[in-house]
Each structure stands twice: as C-alpha cells, then as structure tokens.
Amino acid sequence: MSLFGNPTERLRTWYVRMDQSRREILLATTTLFVVIAIGTSGYRVIEGWPWMDGLFMTFITLTTIGFAEVRPLSDVGRFFTIFIALTGIGIVTFVAARSAQLLLASDRLRERQKMKKINDLENHYIVCGYGRVGQRLAEDLEHAQREFVVIDQADEEIEQCQENERLYVQGNAEDEDTLRKAGIDRAFGLILALPEDSSNVFVTLTAREMNPNVFILARTIDHRNRSKLLHAGADKVIAPSEVGADRMAQVILRPNVDQFLERVLRAGALSLQIDEVEVMPGASLAGQTLADSNFRQQYDAIVIGMIDQSEGDMMRFNPDPAARIQEGDILIVLGDPDMIRTLREKGCMPPD
Numbered sequence: 001m002s003l004f005g006n007p008t009e010r011l012r013t014w015y016v017r018m019d020q021s022r023r024e025i026l027l028a029t030t031t032l033f034v035v036i037a038i039g040t041s042g043y044r045v046i047e048g049w050p051w052m053d054g055l056f057m058t059f060i061t062l063t064t065i066g067f068a069e070v071r072p073l074s075d076v077g078r079f080f081t082i083f084i085a086l087t088g089i090g091i092v093t094f095v096a097a098r099s100a101q102l103l104l105a106s107d108r109l110r111e112r113q114k115m116k117k118i119n120d121l122e123n124h125y126i127v128c129g130y131g132r133v134g135q136r137l138a139e140d141l142e143h144a145q146r147e148f149v150v151i152d153q154a155d156e157e158i159e160q161c162q163e164n165e166r167l168y169v170q171g172n173a174e175d176e177d178t179l180r181k182a183g184i185d186r187a188f189g190l191i192l193a194l195p196e197d198s199s200n201v202f203v204t205l206t207a208r209e210m211n212p213n214v215f216i217l218a219r220t221i222d223h224r225n226r227s228k229l230l231h232a233g234a235d236k237v238i239a240p241s242e243v244g245a246d247r248m249a250q251v252i253l254r255p256n257v258d259q260f261l262e263r264v265l266r267a268g269a270l271s272l273q274i275d276e277v278e279v280m281p282g283a284s285l286a287g288q289t290l291a292d293s294n295f296r297q298q299y300d301a302i303v304i305g306m307i308d309q310s311e312g313d314m315m316r317f318n319p320d321p322a323a324r325i326q327e328g329d330i331l332i333v334l335g336d337p338d339m340i341r342t343l344r345e346k347g348c349m350p351p352d
Contacts, residue, residue, distance in 0.1 A: 024098055025095060025098050025099060028091055028094050028095045028098070029095055031091055032062075032088065032091045032092060032095060035058075035062070035084065035087055035088045035091065036055070036058050036059070036062070036088075038084075039054065039055075039057070039058030039061070039062075039080075039084045039088070040054040040055045040058050041054070042054070042080050042084070043057055043058070043077070043080075046074070046076050046077050046080055047071065047073065047074065047077050049070070049071060053070045053071060056070055057069070057070045057081075058084060058088075061081055061084050061085050061088065061089075062084070062085070062088040062089060062092055063092065064089060114167060114168075115181070117167060118149055118167055118169070118181070118182065118183055119183065121147050121149070121167075121183050121186065121187075122186050123186070123187070123188040124146070124147040124148055124149060124183065124186070124187055124188060125141055125146055125147070125148040125149075125187065125188060125189045125190070125191060126148065126149050126150075126151060126179070126182045126183070126184060126187050126189070126190045126191065127141070127148055127149070127150050127151065127191045127193065128151045128152075128173040128190070128191065128192050128193060128194055128200075128203055129151070129152060129173070129192065129193035129194040129195065130150050130151075130152040130154075130157040130158075130160065130161060130168075130193075131157070131193065131195065133193040133219060133240065134150065134152070134157075134191075134193040135160070137191055137193060138150060138164075138166060142166075147167075148166075148167070149167045149168065149169060149182045149183065150166055150167065150168040150169070151168070151169050151171065151173045151178060151179075151182055152168065152170065152173075153170060153171055153172050153173075158170045169181045169182045173192075173194060173199070173203050174199060174202050174203055174206065176206060176210065179203075179206065179207060179210060180210070184207055184210050184211050184214065185210060185211050187211065187214050188214070188215060189214065189215040189216070189217065190203075190207050190214050190215070190216045190217070191217050191218075192204065192216065192217065192218040192219060192234075193219050194219075195221075196221070197220050197221055197222055197225040197228070197229070200218045200219065200220065200229060200234075201225070201228055201229055201232045204216055204218060204229055204232040204233050204234050205232045205233060207233075208232070208233030215235050215236075216233060216234045216235050216236075217234070217235065217236045217237075217238070218234040218236070218237050218238070219237075219238055219239075219240060220237055220238070220239050221239075222239075223239040223241070223242060226239065272334060272335060272336060273334075273335075273336075273337050273340065274304070274332065274333070274334050275332075275333060275335075275337075275340050276307075276330050276331065276332055276333075277330070277331045277333060277340065277343055277344045277348050278328070278329070278330050278331075278348060279325055279326070279327055279328065279329045279330075279331065279348045280327070280348055280349050280350055281327045281328075281350065282327075282350030282351070283327070283347060283348045283349055283350055284346070284347055284351065285325050285347045285348060286325060286326060286327045287324070287325070287326070287327075288324070288325055289321065289322050289323060289324050289325070290303060290319060290320075290321045290322075290323055290325065291321035291322060293325070293347075298347075299333075299335065299339050299340075299342060299343045299347060300335060300336065300339045301333045301334060301335025301336070301339050301340060301343060302333065302334045302335065303319060303331050303332070303333055304317065304318060304332050304333065304334055305317050305318070305319070305331075305332035306319045306323060306325075306329055306330070306331055306332070307329065307330040307331075307332070308326070308328075308329055309328045309329065309330065310326070310328060331343075331348070
C-alpha cells in the first residue's frame with residue numbers, strides 16, 4: 001500500500017466533498033478546455049492551419065470578440081466554427097455566471113462571519129472614523145489587547161480595515177442602524193474621531209440615547225465646540241491641537257520627564273505601563289490596606305493613585321500605605337503588563 005494512498009481515491013474524495021456550485025464550475029471549466037482542444041485540433045485537421053492559428057480562432061469564437069477570420073474558411077470549416085460557437089459560448093456564459101454567484105456567496109458568508117464576531121463582543125470599543133487619528137487609536141487598542149469595532153463609510157478606509165483584519169461596519173456613524181450593528185448597546189466606550197465637529201456632536205447625542213452608560217471620548221477640531229460636545233453627552237473631549245502644543249511645551253521645558261513618561265506610556269525600554277484596575281466585589285484586596293496587602297512585593301507594581309467612586313470619584317495621588325482599598329475603588333498602577341494582568345485577575349476579581 002502506498003504511503004500516500006491511492007491518488008485516484010484521494011481525487012474522488014476531494015471531488016465528493018466539494019460543494020455543488022464549485023463542482024459545477026469545475027465540470028464546466030473542464031468541458032470548456034475540452035472544447036478549446038477540439039476547436040484547435042479541428043482547424044488543424046480541417047483547414048490545415050498552424051496550431052497557434054487554430055487556438056486563436058477558437059478563442060475569438062468562444063469569447064465573441066468579433067475579429068475577422070484568421071484565414072479564409074472552407075464550408076466545412078464554417079460549419080465547424082458554428083458548432084464551436086454554439087457549444088462553447090454557452091459554457092463560457094455558464095462559467096462566468098456561476099463564478100459570479102459563488103463570489104457573491106463567499107462575500108455574504110464573510111460578512112455573516114464578521115457580523116457574528118461583532119455580535120459576540122461585550123464591553124468593547126467603537127472607533128468612529130478611520131483616518132489618521134482613528135488608525136492610531138486602533139493600533140493602541142490592539143496593543144492593549146482590547147476588542148473594538150471600526151465605523152467608516154469610505155471604501156478606502158474599509159479596505160485598510162480588511163487588510164489589517166480588523167472588525168468594521170461600513171456606514172454612516174450618524175445612523176442608529178450603523179451604531180446598532182457595531183454593538184453600541186453592549187459597548188464600554190465610544191471614540192469619536194470624525195472629521196467634522198458637527199458629526200461628532202450628532203453621534204454623541206444618538207449614542208448617549210441608545211446607551212446611557214457608554215463612555216464617550218470625542219475629538220474636536222475647534223476647541224470652541226468643546227462645550228457643545230460635553231452638553232451633548234460626551235464624557236471627555238480632546239482637541240489634538242491643544243494636546244500637541246502641551247506636548248511640545250513639555251518636551252522643551254522638561255525633556256527628561258517627557259522621555260521617562262514616553263517610555264512608560266509606550267512600554268519601551270522599561271517594559272512598564274500605567275493602567276487602571278477596578279476592585280470588584282469579593283476581591284481579595286477589598287478591605288485591606290496597601291501595607292497589609294504587601295502590594296509591592298506581591299504584584300511588583302506601584303499604586304500611584306486611587307479613585308474612590310463612592311465619594312464622587314475622589315482621587316488620591318500617591319496614597320499612604322495605610323490607605324484602605326474598598327470595593328469599587330479604581331487603582332492607577334505602574335508596572336509590568338503581565339503583573340498588571342495578574343493583579344486584575346487574582347487581586348481585583350472575586351475568586352472562582
């Protein structure tokens with residue numbers, strides 16, 4: 001018995017497992033090649049033409065290009081050409097039509113699979129606008145291993161999403177149906193990076209109505225529109241021009257501080273990051289002080305801030321070792337990403 005089995009049996013098994021549409025296209029394509037071979041050979045035998053002339057004549061007949069005859073045809077040759085045309089043109093049409101149907105079905109299947117992945121998301125982010133800012137946001141979310149969906153209506157931007165294998169919904173973010181398809185009712189955060197402030201305001205109003213609890217971060221081109229976005233329901237509004245100016249001032253006035261923060265925030269040479277971790281009910285850290293929990297030794301991380309949500313999000317910077325960690329508190333920590341993940345899973349979540 002052959003190590004690789006019977007080739008004929010393997011081929012038959014492959015053919016049987018093929019779906020009906022692909023099987024029909026395969027049979028029709030094989031028949032088409034047979035017709036081309038018959039046509040080429042026929043012109044060779046009937047008219048005595050060279051092989052290339054026979055192949056070219058068969059090709060222009062099947063494709064109905066309409067060029068003149070390669071050479072003068074005899075009556076038998078003309079009847080033969082009619083036979084090739086009647087037989088082959090129908091096969092070419094069938095292959096083209098079935099291939100188009102199969103391609104359309106494949107596109108629909110990919111669309112259904114994509115929408116199923118989006119429908120399965122919980123507490124994800126939605127990025128509206130996939131320009132330069134939106135693409136940078138998507139990269140940062142991917143780096144942080146956060147799930148997200150992109151909304152954009154430009155074909156060029158959607159193609160980039162497809163190339164990067166990112167989930168997307170093509171459409172106008174101002175439409176409720178588009179936001180609903182992206183899972184706005186289940187989303188944790190909505191990031192608005194649309195090119196016009198008016199669009200960001202409208203999407204903020206719509207999204208806040210559809211999900212009162214979603215965190216909305218909006219970009220504004222004109223800082224004078226900040227108040228409009230806040231009144232519309234945005235939780236945070238950022239003007240890139242102001243952020244850029246502040247960063248430039250930071251670099252020129254405190255270059256070493258900026259370099260340190262850049263390394264920390266970008267997880268560079270220090271391999272550190274600043275993150276926030278919420279203490280869930282029943283977590284092992286709940287009720288303990290920072291000193292009692294041996295936080296630094298156990299998680300190899302530094303608590304640089306604590307937010308007490310029970311007291312109106314009161315923030316304490318560099319909390320005292322005697323500070324007590326309560327359920328619902330948010331810890332701002334600096335540490336290795338893996339250790340922060342351990343802190344979140346083992347220290348701030350209830351035991352299984």
